[in-house]
Amino acid sequence: MKRIVCGWHTFMAALREIFDEAAYARFLDRAGMASSSEAYSAFRREFDEAKVRRPKCC
Amino acid sequence: MNKTLRILGWGTVALLGAVAVGTVAVHRGEPINALWLVVAATCCYALGYRFYSRFIAVKILALDGLRATPAERLENGRDFLVTNKWVVFGHHFAAIAGPGPLVGPVLAAQFGYLPGTLWVLAGAVFAGCVQDFVILLFSVRRDGKSLTEMAKDEIGRVGGFVAYVAVIAILIILLGVAALIVVNALKASPWGTFTIAMTMPIALLMGVYLRRIRPGKVLEVSALGFVLVLAAIWGGQYVSQNPALARVFTFSAPTLAILIMVYGFAASALPVWLLLAPRDYLSTFVKLGTIALLAVGIVVLHPTLHMPALTRFVDGTGPVFAGKIFPFAFITIACGAISGFHALISSGTTPKLIARETETRMVGYGAMMCESAVAVMAIIAACVMQPGVYFAINSPAGVVGQAPAAAAATISSWGFPVTAADMQALAHAVGEQTLYNRTGGAPAFAVGMAHIFSHSLGGDTLMALWYHFAIMFEALFILTILDAGTRVARFMVQDALGHLYKPLGRTSWYPSILATSGLIVAAWGYFLWQGVKDPLGGINSLWPLFGISNQLLATVALCVATTIIIKMHRAKYAAVTLVPLAWLVAVTFTASWHKMFDPDPRVGFLAQAQALAVGPASSATGRLIFNNRLDAAVTGVLVVMVTLVLVESGRQWWGILRGTREAPVKEAPFVRTRLVEEQG
Numbered sequence: 118m119k120r121i122v123c124g125w126h127t128f129m130a131a132l133r134e135i136f137d138e139a140a141y142a143r144f145l146d147r148a149g150m151a152s153s154s155e156a157y158s159a160f161r162r163e164f165d166e167a168k169v170r171r172p173k174c175c
Numbered sequence: 176m177n178k179t180l181r182i183l184g185w186g187t188v189a190l191l192g193a194v195a196v197g198t199v200a201v202h203r204g205e206p207i208n209a210l211w212l213v214v215a216a217t218c219c220y221a222l223g224y225r226f227y228s229r230f231i232a233v234k235i236l237a238l239d240g241l242r243a244t245p246a247e248r249l250e251n252g253r254d255f256l257v258t259n260k261w262v263v264f265g266h267h268f269a270a271i272a273g274p275g276p277l278v279g280p281v282l283a284a285q286f287g288y289l290p291g292t293l294w295v296l297a298g299a300v301f302a303g304c305v306q307d308f309v310i311l312l313f314s315v316r317r318d319g320k321s322l323t324e325m326a327k328d329e330i331g332r333v334g335g336f337v338a339y340v341a342v343i344a345i346l347i348i349l350l351g352v353a354a355l356i357v358v359n360a361l362k363a364s365p366w367g368t369f370t371i372a373m374t375m376p377i378a379l380l381m382g383v384y385l386r387r388i389r390p391g392k393v394l395e396v397s398a399l400g401f402v403l404v405l406a407a408i409w410g411g412q413y414v415s416q417n418p419a420l421a422r423v424f425t426f427s428a429p430t431l432a433i434l435i436m437v438y439g440f441a442a443s444a445l446p447v448w449l450l451l452a453p454r455d456y457l458s459t460f461v462k463l464g465t466i467a468l469l470a471v472g473i474v475v476l477h478p479t480l481h482m483p484a485l486t487r488f489v490d491g492t493g494p495v496f497a498g499k500i501f502p503f504a505f506i507t508i509a510c511g512a513i514s515g516f517h518a519l520i521s522s523g524t525t526p527k528l529i530a531r532e533t534e535t536r537m538v539g540y541g542a543m544m545c546e547s548a549v550a551v552m553a554i555i556a557a558c559v560m561q562p563g564v565y566f567a568i569n570s571p572a573g574v575v576g577q578a579p580a581a582a583a584a585t586i587s588s589w590g591f592p593v594t595a596a597d598m599q600a601l602a603h604a605v606g607e608q609t610l611y612n613r614t615g616g617a618p619a620f621a622v623g624m625a626h627i628f629s630h631s632l633g634g635d636t637l638m639a640l641w642y643h644f645a646i647m648f649e650a651l652f653i654l655t656i657l658d659a660g661t662r663v664a665r666f667m668v669q670d671a672l673g674h675l676y677k678p679l680g681r682t683s684w685y686p687s688i689l690a691t692s693g694l695i696v697a698a699w700g701y702f703l704w705q706g707v708k709d710p711l712g713g714i715n716s717l718w719p720l721f722g723i724s725n726q727l728l729a730t731v732a733l734c735v736a737t738t739i740i741i742k743m744h745r746a747k748y749a750a751v752t753l754v755p756l757a758w759l760v761a762v763t764f765t766a767s768w769h770k771m772f773d774p775d776p777r778v779g780f781l782a783q784a785q786a787l788a789v790g791p792a793s794s795a796t797g798r799l800i801f802n803n804r805l806d807a808a809v810t811g812v813l814v815v816m817v818t819l820v821l822v823e824s825g826r827q828w829w830g831i832l833r834g835t836r837e838a839p840v841k842e843a844p845f846v847r848t849r850l851v852e853e854q855g
Binding site: 127130131132133134136137138139140141142143144147152153156157160161163166167168171173174 | 265463655
């Protein structure tokens with residue numbers, strides 16, 4: 118049971134990383150902000166500049 | 176006891192794998208069950224991972240779990256970040272999985288299921304996984320440097336320049352071909368076009384939800400977007416049945432091509448968050464979900480493959496694309512076996528997330544195995560159809576004729592019976608007016624996928640929904656690649672132009688954004704337009720060109736890897752990258768030669784130009800001749816550049832092995848990891 122729970126947590130962590138939720142959480146930590154519309158806008162401004170340079174494979 | 180059990184266990188896997196591969200390889204006559212392919216693939220991947228990747232990790236790369244990675248040494252909470260290995264694995268797989276492993280194997284199925292299957296398995300285990308693994312590790316040891324930077328450092332300026340040009344070339348050709356696949360899937364299809372059009376307001380809604388209602392809840396909004404997309408697919412059938420609405424959403428191929436170019440330009444020049452980021456999330460959500468669903472569906476339903484192991488078209492006369500099994504099967508299937516593009520991902524984001532060197536094996540080698548498994552699923556989806564149906568969908572009108580009865584008669588004369596009534600019934604079942612001449616692989620894959628699922632979930636009544644779900648899934652993530660690729664290429668061009676005139680390099684300067692976006696869209700748009708106007712369907716010319724450029728990039732990556740291995744004084748093991756390199760050189764150079772100089776006009780660009788020049792002239796003749804000569808020139812330039820990298824690499828290897836040249840290893844200095852102590 119413990120393994121299943123651990124596996125589920127890892128699976129969700131992977132999804133949160135793929136979908137940038139984890140990056141947003143790190144941004145909030147770093148900036149000392151609470152989640153809000155303004156915080157998310159600030160995150161996207163910083164994040165998109167780097168993300169759009171990443172190639173996506175064929 | 177444990178050792179005995181291990182030997183027995185792996186012996187069983189080896190035996191089972193041998194039986195399955197043997198069955199797939201020698202079985203003739205009766206249809207074969209798809210489960211044999213699944214078992215063969217699973218055993219090959221398990222053995223490859225357990226033994227071959229371990230050999231590379233231990234004997235050649237000497238992975239060191241005590242060496243701090245850039246994620247640890249340079250951690251900044253943004254690019255460099257120590258991340259759980261399974262999370263990195265998922266992230267890396269999501270980045271390398273694109274339409275390539277779905278489309279290539281579907282096109283190569285014209286040779287039968289056997290060539291594609293063997294190449295996907297052997298190519299992945301001995302070449303593709305190895306390339307991804309070693310490039311990832313070498314990038315980790317160089318602070319996450321890109322392939323272009325490593326090529327410059329290890330081979331010289333020529334290597335760096337060629338890698339840069341190859342990346343731009345492959346991006347442009349890829350974007351042109353990808354756009355053509357979408358055009359061929361959506362032309363004269365109001366249902367499909369409506370569904371894709373609806374993803375735009377859905378994405379805008381998702382963007383607003385993310386900003387205003389639940390900031391940052393991407394998974395939640397992606398699930399919501401997915402439900403809305405399903406509703407759009409459901410609603411699409413009513414659009415296609417309503418004559419007035421159907422007219423609004425019915426476009427010819429040239430009109431769709433223009434719309435996609437406008438979309439590409441707007442997507443490159445507009446702010447990301449508004450449309451692109453939510454669409455990207457939606458596309459990833461659908462992509463991962465569909466791949467998982469397809470894997471479960473194939474294992475649970477284990478359909479029968481109707482395509483023979485080998486078809487008569489191994490002789491090079493195939494209608495889907497012209498050219499013999501060697502070398503064309505090996506450039507048609509790139510991403511499922513080996514793809515140079517993966518080297519960009521392995522030297523991009525991923526090396527900056529790896530917590531320990533030892534994890535590069537699982538992430539680099541393992542994720543590519545999963546990508547290869549996706550290619551096996553695509554082969555199965557293409558081969559579950561009756562071969563006659565497969566060829567009717569994938570053959571261009573220029574080969575089989577425009578009229579349904581004539582096309583059916585031509586295909587039946589090849590020994591693959593199909594009737595116009597069969598095709599009409601199938602088109603009706605999937606909610607389309609016709610399925611003839613739907614080149615590009617996406618519609619065939621969609622029919623195969625719908626065929627697999629409709630047999631268990633919903634029966635024939637849901638066939639049309641499954642088909643349009645598959646079309647939406649492919650078109651959505653191809654369009655995502657179009658906008659992301661246009662942006663990446665735009666940034667690369669801006670970086671280069673910035674050396675000539677500084678403001679052009681500024682990514683926030685609008686004149687530069689508009690000029691470079693226009694330049695990139697014009698470049699891939701040219702190839703798209705050429706494909707749309709090509710009487711042979713476009714795929715015949717463009718997919719091999721894409722395959723050649725992708726595999727040439729893999730050649731550059733393997734040159735870099737071999738050079739580093741020799742510099743590490745592991746020359747006696749250099750065959751691990753040298754053999755795949757030699758194979759790729761043989762394949763790509765032979766294919767390039769055929770595409771340029773083969774006397775058959777269906778194969779050789781110059782022969783086709785010549786045939787057009789002496790044939791009856793029309794308004795389009797001049798343009799078609801120019802296009803063929805341009806394609807030949809592009810192929811020639813790529814080959815010459817990669818030859819330069821090979822010569823430069825060879826000089827390095829010769830000098831190092833003879834002791835006349837120094838072999839400095841340009842790795843970051845060793846720093847002991849703190850993670851071991853922290854974890855006790």
